[in-house]
Amino acid sequence: xxxxxxxxxxxxxxxxxxxxxxxxxxxxxxxxxxxxxxxxxxxxxxxxxxxxxxxxxxxxxxxxxxxxxxxxxxxxxxxxxxxxxx
Amino acid sequence: xxxxxxxxxxxxxxxxxxxxxxxxxxxxxxxxxxxxxxxxxxxxxxxxxxxxxxxxxxxxxxxxxxxxxxxxxxxxxxxxxxxxxxxxxxxxxxxxxxxxxxxxxxxxxxxxxxxxxxxxxxxxxxxxxxxxxxxxxxxxxxxxxxxxxxxxxxxxxxxxxxxxxxxxxxxxxxxxxxxxxxxxxxxxxxxxxxxxxxxxxxxxxxxxxxxxxxxxxxxxxxxxxxxxxxxxxxxxxxxxxxxxxxxxxxxxxxxxxxxxxxxxxxxxxxxxxxxxxxxxxxxxxxxxxxxxxxxxxxxxxxxxxxxxxxxxxxxxxxxxxxxxxxxxxxxxxxxxxxxxxxxxxxxxxxxxxxxxxxxxxxxxxxxxxxxxxxxxxxxxxxxx
Numbered sequence: 027x028x029x030x031x032x033x034x035x036x037x038x039x040x041x042x043x044x045x046x047x048x049x050x051x052x053x054x055x056x057x058x059x060x061x062x063x064x065x066x067x068x069x070x071x072x073x074x075x076x077x078x079x080x081x082x083x084x085x086x087x088x089x090x091x092x093x094x095x096x097x098x099x100x101x102x103x104x105x106x107x108x109x110x111x112x
Numbered sequence: 113x114x115x116x117x118x119x120x121x122x123x124x125x126x127x128x129x130x131x132x133x134x135x136x137x138x139x140x141x142x143x144x145x146x147x148x149x150x151x152x153x154x155x156x157x158x159x160x161x162x163x164x165x166x167x168x169x170x171x172x173x174x175x176x177x178x179x180x181x182x183x184x185x186x187x188x189x190x191x192x193x194x195x196x197x198x199x200x201x202x203x204x205x206x207x208x209x210x211x212x213x214x215x216x217x218x219x220x221x222x223x224x225x226x227x228x229x230x231x232x233x234x235x236x237x238x239x240x241x242x243x244x245x246x247x248x249x250x251x252x253x254x255x256x257x258x259x260x261x262x263x264x265x266x267x268x269x270x271x272x273x274x275x276x277x278x279x280x281x282x283x284x285x286x287x288x289x290x291x292x293x294x295x296x297x298x299x300x301x302x303x304x305x306x307x308x309x310x311x312x313x314x315x316x317x318x319x320x321x322x323x324x325x326x327x328x329x330x331x332x333x334x335x336x337x338x339x340x341x342x343x344x345x346x347x348x349x350x351x352x353x354x355x356x357x358x359x360x361x362x363x364x365x366x367x368x369x370x371x372x373x374x375x376x377x378x379x380x381x382x383x384x385x386x387x388x389x390x391x392x393x394x395x396x397x398x399x400x401x402x403x404x405x406x407x408x409x410x411x412x413x414x415x416x417x418x419x420x421x422x423x424x425x426x427x428x429x430x431x432x433x434x435x436x437x438x439x440x441x442x443x444x445x446x447x448x449x450x451x452x453x454x455x456x457x458x459x460x461x462x463x464x465x466x467x468x469x470x471x472x473x474x475x476x477x478x479x480x481x482x483x484x485x486x487x488x489x490x491x492x493x494x495x496x
Binding site for chain 2: 029031032033034035036037047048
């Protein structure tokens with residue numbers, strides 16, 4: 027985001043707002059524990075978890091706010107939250 | 113052309129000559145005559161502007177923000193409680209970098225209710241990001257409006273400004289003023305050229321949110337624009353002098369200050385009384401001078417430190433008080449002179465319309481010489 031005089035912004039889609047900067051914790055996916063239920067995809071408020079292969083899911087860290095819902099709800103406990111060092 | 117008119121009408125005429133495209137204001141004593149006169153000018157087709165009637169000062173300045181973002185030269189005027197009601201909107205106008213000019217007919221703050229003059233209202237908005245200019249007389253009040261628009265609309269500045277003049281003492285007083293012609297003002301003040309504006313074909317939003325990763329940098333940019341204003345005042349003040357002959361090229365002004373041992377520091381209409389008192393004291397052999405502050409925001413601390421470097425004692429006349437501390441001007445002067453051996457005393461006086469006479473100025477000079485200060489001056493002890 028540039029420092030426009032007057033803090034102006036052009037209208038855009040939600041994806042223009044990279045909410046990843048809000049994150050304190052980030053999710054780590056352990057593929058071996060994944061059952062492929064895709065609850066994480068359904069629950070993610072940002073809709074930023076993508077399927078990348080069989081039982082392999084990856085969050086887009088440009089948008090992941092680190093809310094931890096995916097980790098909380100994962101039945102296989104395949105997702106853990108780690109403190110992010112900035 | 114020289115004419116004798118009321119201060120409020122001199123300001124209204126100055127605003128008309130600046131060709132504002134949108135005016136929005138809410139009447140409040142002692143500002144009323146200004147906006148009443150402007151409303152008449154619009155109704156009589158003497159001024160080609162939209163006059164937006166609103167239900168409060170909050171809405172008045174909000175309407176100005178809307179008009180300014182749409183690319184119009186805008187104007188408002190208020191005082192005291194009305195300015196207090198604009199508090200939130202003032203910060204927004206400055207943060208959105210909108211060159212709105214607003215006259216403040218300085219008046220005391222309630223409670224207790226007072227319609228009379230002091231400078232508490234605009235002083236209390238000193239952190240809002242508005243340039244603050246203070247007029248000593250009605251000629252200066254008139255002229256500062258031209259200067260304010262010229263400075264604010266410069267693309268290196270883009271900040272709003274208060275032009276402050278003392279309520280009743282100036283606003284309701286008839287004085288001779290030299291009224292410039294439309295051609296002269298047009299030659300000094302070009303048409304408003306907005307840096308950016310709302311446009312349905314190319315939409316933008318103003319004053320968007322900034323996360324902690326960005327907010328401080330926006331505030332820092334506002335601070336830098338404010339500090340750049342100092343050299344712009346000198347530049348456009350010099351231009352004003354070349355065209356109109358009256359000198360506003362300084363952020364401060366000295367009166368018999370060069371050889372003074374005691375310096376009085378003041379803002380606004382009190383400076384006239386102080387000059388008369390200084391003439392009397394000089395006849396008595398007291399080496400006293402005046403440092404008048406025309407521009408309170410940005411605060412000219414380097415200029416003040418240089419102008420006062422040779423004096424022994426400084427007495428600040430503050431028509432405001434930061435309750436629990438001192439007068440706002442006194443605090444800033446003490447900061448500007450930090451580390452020097454100059455004795456600096458602050459005097460709170462003239463609150464809520466209490467008259468300040470020449471004999472009061474003499475008495476304060478004596479108190480400062482005796483090393484007595486940082487006090488309310490002129491209290492009626494029998495009431496306490």
